[in-house]
Amino acid sequence: MVNDPLEKFQHIWIQAQQSGLNRYRNSVCISTIDQHGFPNARFVDLKAVSDVGCIFCSDLSSTKAIEIQNHPKVSLTAWWEHVAYQIRIQGICQRISDQQADDFWQQRPRDAQLTSLTFDQSQGITSVDLLESRFLHAKKQDDQQYLPRPDTWGGFELIPTKIEFLAFKDTRLHIRHQYIWNEHHQIWEVQLLQP
Incomplete structure (x- = not known):
């Protein structure tokens, strides 16, 4: 079993x-x-996995970024059915460096x-036509x-405190391993969970 989740x-x-x-x-x-204490979920592109966390990028004035700044405890869920895994991560988000953000910005498609x-x-707009015309104007x-990279665009790294791997099995006897970071001992503690 891998010791580093x-x-x-x-x-x-x-x-x-x-x-x-x-x-x-x-x-x-x-x-x-x-702001009302409700969970707010959305899909993002995972940009990288470092030695300490998972990196994704965002507009820094978006609802997502504001919520992270106000409550840095965040969770990530990956549903990769085609490789038979669900992975859940809980942890603390922190901003990535400007240099990292610049690097990820340059990797983005032009559009x-x-x-x-x-x-x-995350701001309102009056119509789809206006949305399309503004984009076409920008392209022209x-x-x-x-x-x-604009100052309003950057990224976050989710530093995990708990990671759970669920490996799907046709028998429904899914294999679940939960890793919890022990801050005191600076190690990951792992436990096999019932399906």
Whole structure:
């Protein structure tokens, strides 16, 4: 059994990226807590898995980013049926460095960069026609030059305190391993859970 659950997570994530027909193989569900104490879940692209956590990016003025800043306890759920795994992570989110954000910004498709520069994520707009016309206008103005990352775009790293792996079995005897970080001893404690 792997002692480092992030290493195990990264291995499964790579498998999930390399197999199956799902167009959104990098998608994971991030759940935050809103201003009224309700969970608020949405899917994001997982950008990287580091030695200490899972990285995703966002507009820093979005609902998601504001909720993370107000309540940094966040959960991540990955449902990768094509590799027979569900993974749940709980932890604390922190902002990534500007250099890391710059690197991830440069990896984004051009249209994704233009979308981030053109719109105020999570804010209302009067019509789909206006949405489309603003984007088409931005594309027409695009001179294909370098687009610097706006200050309003960055990323977060979820530093896990608990990770649970559920390996699906046809028999329904799913194998569940739960890893809990022991801060005092600086080790991951692992337990096999009943399905």
